[in-house]
Amino acid sequence: MKGKSLPDPDHIARYCKPKTLREDGRPSRTSFMLKPGEPYLSVNWLEYFGDIERNEQLDCIRRHISLSLASTAKFAVLNVGETLNQVQANSGASHVSILHEPTTKDPSHSGIHGYRHEDDLIADLIAEVVLEIYPAR
Amino acid sequence: MLNSINTADSLIREYEKYDAAGYPLATTSISPGLFEAKKEGFPTFDEEERKPKLIWRHASHVSPEAEVGSISILVESFLDTSAKPQESPFDALEERFRDREKIRQIKKIKQKINAIIDETNIRFSRRLAARLHFLYDAVLEDPDEDPVPIESLVNFIRFLQDTPNLKYPEVVLTPSNEISAQWRTEPNRHFAVVFQMTGETRFVIFTPNSKDSKKTDRLSGITSVDTLMELVEPHGVLDWAVQ
Numbered sequence: 501m502k503g504k505s506l507p508d509p510d511h512i513a514r515y516c517k518p519k520t521l522r523e524d525g526r527p528s529r530t531s532f533m534l535k536p537g538e539p540y541l542s543v544n545w546l547e548y549f550g551d552i553e554r555n556e557q558l559d560c561i562r563r564h565i566s567l568s569l570a571s572t573a574k575f576a577v578l579n580v581g582e583t584l585n586q587v588q589a590n591s592g593a594s595h596v597s598i599l600h601e602p603t604t605k606d607p608s609h610s611g612i613h614g615y616r617h618e619d620d621l622i623a624d625l626i627a628e629v630v631l632e633i634y635p636a637r
Numbered sequence: 638m639l640n641s642i643n644t645a646d647s648l649i650r651e652y653e654k655y656d657a658a659g660y661p662l663a664t665t666s667i668s669p670g671l672f673e674a675k676k677e678g679f680p681t682f683d684e685e686e687r688k689p690k691l692i693w694r695h696a697s698h699v700s701p702e703a704e705v706g707s708i709s710i711l712v713e714s715f716l717d718t719s720a721k722p723q724e725s726p727f728d729a730l731e732e733r734f735r736d737r738e739k740i741r742q743i744k745k746i747k748q749k750i751n752a753i754i755d756e757t758n759i760r761f762s763r764r765l766a767a768r769l770h771f772l773y774d775a776v777l778e779d780p781d782e783d784p785v786p787i788e789s790l791v792n793f794i795r796f797l798q799d800t801p802n803l804k805y806p807e808v809v810l811t812p813s814n815e816i817s818a819q820w821r822t823e824p825n826r827h828f829a830v831v832f833q834m835t836g837e838t839r840f841v842i843f844t845p846n847s848k849d850s851k852k853t854d855r856l857s858g859i860t861s862v863d864t865l866m867e868l869v870e871p872h873g874v875l876d877w878a879v880q
Contacts, residue, residue, distance in 0.1 A: 621855060
């Protein structure tokens, strides 16, 4: 179900599997690619948990996320407005949006909508605007 | 890196203890009562009661050396039903078979990676092999991962062999476990390729505009492995992707 758009000043965190990390440990383009048939890219809305420290926001996500977190995986943090601007301005994909998609178990769950698994250009553009990187565990 | 390779190899060795039908070749300790019962066949699962039925039916495909182990797997699965009442114990068994298939695929891939060092003209073959071992070990260690298409690796290696002057790329795996290779020296000197299992490639290029170098051209497309370089060369890719 599509939820409300996240505010531009807010931030999202993307869980990046070890196989998608570059040799220097930074998220690569494939950290932001979809699987075939996936409707959107799963992310978590950091400000959902309130105006608290980044590490505390990430701890909340770690507690709720419905994935087994690999020891060498990372969270990539991105700004909502900057991500949308980067994609819309440089790919022409004006329909890309970041929406809140809460689940019972994971209330901050959100999604980057509007691209498909073969839209590698968009994944490359998103990878360019990663602001911060944190260990997944 | 070494630890990671060792972990994967020990997992592969562990799975080699299973026969072709998926049952363990090594016998597992089992109580005398169950040992007698296994002679009669497999237990079935009562979906309504959510517990194993002590009705036994014949299972002709079980090889004699695998019988004890196969019963033990099923018993383990039944015992696990209290923790996951919504799942059939056969789900666990099915999951184990899927894991075996993944291990088998990765074993094949690891042989292919080792061949990169011995049988190709790729200058950075050792470094690349180490990187690929690391990536496929990461897939092997993740229980949620999909199968691994060996064709993607084969196409990537073919491309590197046919284009011998390329620099060492940044190599990662896509969500579908296909190879993605990237040559990037600046935000506007970026060439990235996904080697699909079909023999096609998806590529992205960020390159300075030929008339105004302050502007960046961004292109993406699909072509076969054979025609990739021919197609991307006019966009200046060789300026930053080759030695």
